[in-house]
Amino acid sequence: MKYRDLNIQTQREAPNNARTEGFAFLVRAGYLTRENVPTQLGERTIDHLRGLSSDPSFIFQLSLFIINNETEIFFPIQSGPIEVVHCSSCQYTERLELVRFAKTALPREEELPLEKVLTPDCHTIEALATFLHIPKEKTAKALMYTRLNDSRFIFVVVRGDMQISEAKLRQHVGDIRPATAEEIERAGAAAGYASPIGLKNTIIAVDDLIALSQNLVAGANETGYHLKNTNYGRDYAAEIVVDLVQAKAGDACINCGNPLSVLPAVSLASHKTYAFENILLALAEAHHDNKGLTLPHPAAPFDVYLMHLPGKEMDTRATAEEIYNTLRSADIPMLFDDREERAGVKFNDADLIGCPLRITVGEKGLKEGMVELKPRQEKDNRLISFTRLTSLTSPAEFWDLIKDL
Numbered sequence: 001m002k003y004r005d006l007n008i009q010t011q012r013e014a015p016n017n018a019r020t021e022g023f024a025f026l027v028r029a030g031y032l033t034r035e036n037v038p039t040q041l042g043e044r045t046i047d048h049l050r051g052l053s054s055d056p057s058f059i060f061q062l063s064l065f066i067i068n069n070e071t072e073i074f075f076p077i078q079s080g081p082i083e084v085v086h087c088s089s090c091q092y093t094e095r096l097e098l099v100r101f102a103k104t105a106l107p108r109e110e111e112l113p114l115e116k117v118l119t120p121d122c123h124t125i126e127a128l129a130t131f132l133h134i135p136k137e138k139t140a141k142a143l144m145y146t147r148l149n150d151s152r153f154i155f156v157v158v159r160g161d162m163q164i165s166e167a168k169l170r171q172h173v174g175d176i177r178p179a180t181a182e183e184i185e186r187a188g189a190a191a192g193y194a195s196p197i198g199l200k201n202t203i204i205a206v207d208d209l210i211a212l213s214q215n216l217v218a219g220a221n222e223t224g225y226h227l228k229n230t231n232y233g234r235d236y237a238a239e240i241v242v243d244l245v246q247a248k249a250g251d252a253c254i255n256c257g258n259p260l261s262v263l264p265a266v267s268l269a270s271h272k273t274y275a276f277e278n279i280l281l282a283l284a285e286a287h288h289d290n291k292g293l294t295l296p297h298p299a300a301p302f303d304v305y306l307m308h309l310p311g312k313e314m315d316t317r318a319t320a321e322e323i324y325n326t327l328r329s330a331d332i333p334m335l336f337d338d339r340e341e342r343a344g345v346k347f348n349d350a351d352l353i354g355c356p357l358r359i360t361v362g363e364k365g366l367k368e369g370m371v372e373l374k375p376r377q378e379k380d381n382r383l384i385s386f387t388r389l390t391s392l393t394s395p396a397e398f399w400d401l402i403k404d405l
């Protein structure tokens, strides 16, 4: 491809809406607009990645730090919209809302008799625990939903120090919405003072830790009152006893007990469907220096950035054109910067765009029959004879030659 055909627009300054350096370089190098829309160059790169993806292991060959499980591949990034939990010891990886973790029950106690206590203005677990001078672990938190498909009332109990995962609940009961005040009242519960004890026409779901906890304080289903010493099994039963709570950073891994980390991330693939725009962002994030992108082969859309330095006596452009035609017939993907621009402008753009190798045709070298090669990630140039370069007939030969230089 020729630079001008792709209508590449590079920019000197990072866009002020850039949340990451990778995004800033993708905009500066002309892969994306500031509005995060791929340009022609960006589309071409995405098509190139799509082509690579026919090999199911391609994503592991892009030199990216990725974490994955059987269904999804994630790239941790500060600006990522999803939270992923990862165990650095056994590599267990799962979305935060679905991750399983090892729970620790409090020491087993004798079940004590139920006791109704006056608890004015204790609508929240915090207020209740403070008022009764007990830890939140000794309370039962109530959450009430209505199932969408049959309008059944669903009453959920988790330990007071934990957060429900509605995603886990949905896996067991289907789609839900918060119950209305009327629905709560109809079931016999009292908002802010609810418990599953004595409810009618209700599906009760409890977190598995509730079944291992004794003498929890729960609502009395009467405004202003709670019950001390409620016990699952003795005072109420549940249709569903499963893991229903969300993990947090530092909780123990379900497999190995190691503390879990929570990482913001983007999803690169889900059920073998790739998110190529996210892969492009991950590549830019992982592969850049202070001058621009440093995309590795084979992720880069072009292996070579070919350019000529306008000459005074010799037609460097014609020689570059000859290299372009020869390497193109050898199937080497190239971007030919055929503009009559100053050397500095072209070198800057080559660094921004980040192809693995730059080939420069300049008057000085050409007088000796040489052109200049510069790997993007190396400091120094090498010279190669024009005849040797134009004798290549395949990408394999080309990369062998580069390795040997």
Ligand SMILES: [Zn+2]
Residues within 6 Å of the ligand: 087, 088, 089, 090, 091, 092, 253, 254, 255, 256, 257, 258
């Ligand atoms: Zn683990």
